[in-house]
Amino acid sequence: MTTNTRDSIRFLQLLRRGTSIAVKKKKPLVRRSPGRSPQLIGYNDFSYPTSISTAAAVVLAAEYERMRTMLDEVPPTVVLDRWNDEVFRKLYQLGFFEIVGITPKRTDVVIDEGDVRTMQIVSSQNADDLERIDAALQKLGEFMNPTSSIPESVIIDLLTGLSEALSNVTGHAYPDDYQPIYPHIGRFWVSATADRRNHSLTVVVYDQGVTIPVTYPRIERLEKVYNYLGRTLRQQPSFDFENDGTYIRAAMKYGGSRTDQKHRGKGLPQIIDVIKRIGRGRLTVFSRGGWCTRAPNGRFSSGAVPYSLGGTLAIVAAI
Template sequence: MRKKTKSIQKKQKIRQKSQSKKPNNALRLVKIVSKNGNKNIKAIKKRDAPEILCFIKNAPETLKFYSEIRNSLSKNFSHMNSIQKERSRKRGGYWPFENVSYIGTSASLVLAAEYQRWHDINKSKMSIVNPEKWNVEVYQKLEEVGFFDFFDLPNDRNLPKKNSEDVQIIKMRSGSTADPGAIGEMIDELKNLEALGHEDLEEEFIHLYGAMVEGVMNVVRHAYPEGISTKFPHIGKWWITGSASKKNRSINITIYDQGISIPRSLPTWNKYESWKKNIESEIGICPLADSVKFDGLAILKAVETAVSSTSDTHRGLGLSQMRNFINCCKSGFLRIISRNGMATFIPNSPTHFIRKIPTAAAKSYSHSIGGTLIEWNIIF
């Protein structure tokens, strides 16, 4: 009898242990709000977003969470029959954000791009979960970026009016062609923001315009090449937004695409051999195009190679112009996140050279951003 009891207890422990390893698939009731303000109560899987969604303050968890959204919204869609696709369109993607206390502007842009991809490819009815429970500042940030009206989602919360001295955001734009006019309109909007006051930044805006145009042209030329597939279906677009902070005396511009990424495009680059020698001198090997382990360093070395080259820049990736712009600034940074890598650059200066302060840094992460994000932050 004792042996039987011990055997049962042992089986129960094994069962409990195996259940603890399984993902939490518990359901919970939520309010689903869709186009035209339609509201329904549904049971969905319990999912928790990170408290901070930001590529600066919490890059690992933010990239992981966005990867989960990307996988969920695109999961098995290409293998569905017509009935399953129709059910998927009606069901949409339900991701709660009520536990998010902060979201960065760049993170807001990438989130909106993911939703637009799902919307355009699947012709789905986009929905949001429990919007009345979202953090006020998070809700306002997404509202300013244009997340709600971009997809014709309802935005009927009565929120306190923001102080004009707080960070002001330019509503995002998207496109599939190199459109200098759209960039010019965004520059004009930035100039008119109250957060900039009466600062004389005409020269900075001229250089910023050139860097932004180069960034968008880079997407059009290199992000979505024919014959090279991406892990997830894309819609061939770029997204861009900007902001200004009076408190921090800064301007921020972000461009994002869902293309093949810089590390994967390097083998077709006209400076590939120079880049190869550059990275081999650092780590002793040349990473394969599909290897993500050294993505951060691959981006950093690509920028260094582009800056040191004197060949025709319009045959390259536009990286030298992006780096040279930040060098013209008194302070700030250029951050490039592409696939699983991040490279950050600050202006070169005599002080940095004398003190041997690094002006570039690279990191690689376990999860991909799903394309390339370029961010300039200029301190004025």
């Protein structure tokens, strides 16, 4: 996602359009007739990718779970023997096949493999699972110590910021007045990896909700935020979503939630504050067609593409 942003978001938008057609027509994914072999209505070829990031895998799992839930049908796998071993292994470790209903779900979502501990993709619809997610993330934090150079108190603060961000997702990603282009199932998805070899903790959070560029302009803002947006927004954008990166950058720098309550909307700035204390680490947020990164050196960079991610994706890498 971070190294091939334009093509990745374009692929995911095309995938979403295709699955949405299937959902809209309510036609079975596999046509079965007596005396004939089953026929696929259509499929996406996964035999050609040679690698996949955790972030892309999370968005992919979310899209296929949406289709499975709305059609009440498990998407079939095609030419599985031709899939790249690395891609298959990554998806299997993250629990992709469990999310889409192909294999049974395991009870423990934390998987150990030597110096790497992975929290499988957790799909949730409300705040009830936050305690379960928080417990899994704490396991990853404990796994990092004592070999990690990140102090335990800093890891706790990072997890607190992530919990706040997740609370914002559960409370505000799917408002009642939100009319999405593509139907959603009101869920969010979380995955994380702790790697002792390079002392890193990476967390990925995704939702298919209303997105930051849609909600942020509606919120009452402090004068400094208005001044910032006034200086940076393009008054005549050359394509849809061109200003999306600016809105994401403002949300990361100044915070804010849809309700504009003082105790809400602190998730992203709090995560950035923790990264500052660590002295290294990165936060990247994608939302609709925009993206913004806070690099380890403290610099912000942002931009946009003429395609939509269909939600908001946050990648926190504490190294």
